[in-house]
Amino acid sequence: MKKNTTVYRIPFGKSQLDFHLPAQMRGTYVTSRSLEPLADLEEAIAEALANPINSPKLREMAKGGDTVCIVFTDITRDSPDHLLVPALLAELEMAGVRDKDITLLCGVGMHRPSTQKEKVIKLGQAVVDRYRVVDHDPLTRTGLKDLGSTESGIPLSVNKIAYEADLLIATGIVEPHQYAGYSGGRKTPAIGAGGEKMIAHTHGPQMVDHPGTRLGKIEGNPFHEVITEAARRAGLRFILNLVQDNHKQAVAILAGEPEATFEELVKVAKRLYEVPIPQQYDVAVAGVGFPKDANLYQASRAASQLFFAPRCVVKEGGVFIVPAPTPEGAGQGFGEGCFLETMRGAVNMDSLLAELRRTGYPPGGQRAFIMAKVLEKTDVIIAGTVTPDVVRQLHMIPATDMEEALRIAVSRIGRHDLNVLIVEQALLTLPVASPDV
Numbered sequence: 001m002k003k004n005t006t007v008y009r010i011p012f013g014k015s016q017l018d019f020h021l022p023a024q025m026r027g028t029y030v031t032s033r034s035l036e037p038l039a040d041l042e043e044a045i046a047e048a049l050a051n052p053i054n055s056p057k058l059r060e061m062a063k064g065g066d067t068v069c070i071v072f073t074d075i076t077r078d079s080p081d082h083l084l085v086p087a088l089l090a091e092l093e094m095a096g097v098r099d100k101d102i103t104l105l106c107g108v109g110m111h112r113p114s115t116q117k118e119k120v121i122k123l124g125q126a127v128v129d130r131y132r133v134v135d136h137d138p139l140t141r142t143g144l145k146d147l148g149s150t151e152s153g154i155p156l157s158v159n160k161i162a163y164e165a166d167l168l169i170a171t172g173i174v175e176p177h178q179y180a181g182y183s184g185g186r187k188t189p190a191i192g193a194g195g196e197k198m199i200a201h202t203h204g205p206q207m208v209d210h211p212g213t214r215l216g217k218i219e220g221n222p223f224h225e226v227i228t229e230a231a232r233r234a235g236l237r238f239i240l241n242l243v244q245d246n247h248k249q250a251v252a253i254l255a256g257e258p259e260a261t262f263e264e265l266v267k268v269a270k271r272l273y274e275v276p277i278p279q280q281y282d283v284a285v286a287g288v289g290f291p292k293d294a295n296l297y298q299a300s301r302a303a304s305q306l307f308f309a310p311r312c313v314v315k316e317g318g319v320f321i322v323p324a325p326t327p328e329g330a331g332q333g334f335g336e337g338c339f340l341e342t343m344r345g346a347v348n349m350d351s352l353l354a355e356l357r358r359t360g361y362p363p364g365g366q367r368a369f370i371m372a373k374v375l376e377k378t379d380v381i382i383a384g385t386v387t388p389d390v391v392r393q394l395h396m397i398p399a400t401d402m403e404e405a406l407r408i409a410v411s412r413i414g415r416h417d418l419n420v421l422i423v424e425q426a427l428l429t430l431p432v433a434s435p436d437v
Contacts, residue, residue, distance in 0.1 A: 008422050011289025012384060013325050019402040024416040025283075030275050030431055031424040035268070037249035041080065044253045045087045048240065053256030053264060058088065058238055062167050064096030067103075069165035071136075071189045074108045075118040077173060078248050082124045084171045084240050089127065103161050104133045107170075107192020110199050113137075134161070138196040147233040154202065154226055157195030158234040168234060170258070172241045174265040176215045176273050176430050178308060178370075179203065179223040184241045185262030186231035194230060202226055203366050205357045208373070216274060216310050216430050218266060231258060243268045246428045277313065277431045282418040283409050284313050285321045285402075286426035293324035295331035296387075296394055297339050297364075300371055300380065302426035307374045311433040313421055316377050319409040322426075323383040323402060329390040335364025342368035344393045349376040371395075379412050381405045 004021045008029060011017070021027045038044045049058060062068060070088055073079040085104065092102060104123065106114050113135040120128050127133075136159050137143050145163035147156035162168050170192075174184035179202065191199060202223055207213055212220040239261050242253040252268040254261050286302035293299045303320040306313045314320065330340035342365050346352035349372045356369045371394070374380060380396045383405040388398030399405035410416055423429050 008285070010285065010287030010323060010422065010424055011293075012323050013293060014290045017323050017384070017402065021420055022406060022416065025406070025418045025420050027420045027422055028277065028281070029422045029424070030277060030429060032246055032273055032275060032429040033271065035245060035251040035272050037245060037251055038253065041250050041253070042083060042087075044250065045083060045240070048253050048255040049087060049091055052238070052261075053254055054260040055238060055256040058091040058169070058255070059094040061238065062092050062095035062097050064098065065101070066097055066166040067101045067164070068092055068097055068167045068169065069103045069105055069162045071105045071107045071162055071168070071170040071193050072122065073172060073188060073192065074106050074111055074114055075122060076111055078244065079171055079173045079242070080250070081122045081171055085123055086127055088169060088171075088240060089131070099131060102131055103165070104131050105159060105161055105193060106133065106135045107188050108136050109192050109194065110138055110196065136193045138194060138199060141195075144195045147230060150226055150229060152222070155195070155197045156226075156230045156233060157198050158189060158230065159193040162189055162193050163234055165235075167238070168236050169238045169240070170236060172239065174241055174243050174262065174269045176269070178215060178305070179207065179213050180227060181214065181216055181218045181221045181224050182266050182269055184265065185239055185258055186228045186236065189234055189236050190227035190230035193234075198230065200360075204360060205369060208366070208369060209357070214310055215305060215308050216270070216432065228259065241265055243272060245272060246425060273428070273430045274432050275429055277421065277433050279419070280311065280315045280433050281313060281318065281421040282315060282413055282415075283319045283321060283406075284421040284423060285323070287422075287424045288322060288324050288426060292427060293326065295328035295336060296324075296326050296382070296390060296396075297331035297336040297367055299324040299326055299382070300367070300394075300396070303380045304370050304374050305426055306423065306431065307378065308370075309430055309432060312377075313431050313433060314378055317413065319379045319381060319412055320374070321381045321383055321399075321402070321405045321409065323405075324385060326382060326385045326387050326391070329387040330394065335367070338362055338364030339367045340390070340393065343371065343395055346372070346395065349395065381408055
């Protein structure tokens with residue numbers, strides 16, 4: 001097969017993978033944009049707190065005798081809470097709030113509780129030694145405050161400590177999110193400190209099936225609407241949030257009234273992450289890299305991220321190629337095992353989706369539901385995998401290398417003259433196809 005002379009490079013494991021397209025194919029290469037990182041993060045935090053959006057300064061909102069709850073992100077989020085939380089605490093100290101009246105609530109959502117070491121990593125030893133730091137528990141009903149239900153019947157709840165505080169504050173990162181459109185803002189207390197029933201409903205089949213539940217989409221997104229309402233009812237009054245680039249460098253940080261502050265940060269995040277593309281493509285090559293490409297639970301997110309972009313980047317009947325070695329197979333945790341078992345037992349994607357819509361799914365099962373939606377409309381090829389049998393059990397297609405993957409794409413689509421989108425970092429880039437194409 002004659003090759004195009006252009007060399008494309010994407011991550012593969014801890015290294016890089018170079019490949020050519022066949023001569024009859026046309027390639028479009030995209031990566032996320034770059035914004036100037038903040039020169040001094042601590043100075044930027046101080047500036048944000050000195051000039052909050054649509055809000056008095058935090059030191060003016062609080063007073064001596066108030067109880068305060070700060071919901072901060074857990075270890076699965078790269079938010080620099082070791083800088084954000086001390087800055088918030090300094091504001092509260094200036095307002096005369098006593099240490100004993102402050103609770104730092106780790107918003108673990110449905111993740112496991114944080115360890116003492118992780119609390120220190122997130123907040124710093126001095127903060128952990130001085131203040132009350134607790135993990136949210138989404139399962140103990142006595143620790144939750146019932147916030148009623150939405151018009152659509154979704155039960156809302158939040159940690160009682162957060163609800164009963166005179167002042168509720170949250171930290172967070174604003175970045176593309178599979179369900180919320182963009183994370184941060186209202187999501188840290190609403191999901192991080194929400195009850196199990198609420199989390200189950202917001203991550204369930206009905207929500208995932210909704211056409212408005214998409215990456216990068218805020219308007220008309222029912223998940224965004226639910227968690228915004230939950231945060232309002234919980235009493236969230238002030239946030240300190242940031243936007244980070246692909247290198248985990250902060251490019252923007254703002255504080256103030258939750259909804260207005262979040263909206264301003266989403267504008268920055270869109271400039272950073274969203275990259276316009278002229279059309280939908282026949283094939284999308286989705287770069288991942290280490291450590292996400294070590295297992296299929298994580299690596300498959302590259303395909304679903306591009307599928308659930310504001311507009312799917314490939315046409316119906318198209319192909320995603322995910323170059324990933326996947327030495328751990330499906331993955332080694334409980335959720336990963338559930339993903340494998342759910343997918344492995346399926347006759348086809350139509351029947352699997354029907355079953356999961358009828359029965360729901362346990363933690364980890366949402367990845368099976370999401371991938372079934374992807375595989376219902378497209379093929380997913382895992383190129384360079386060392387666990388091809390597991391790939392097949394997950395109803396995806398193994399290929400030894402990119403050359404074989406492209407040959408398979410040709411046979412699946414039935415043409416050689418394919419338009420191919422190459423996304424260097426599919427988990428960190430949000431290609432947006434024009435709605436007119």
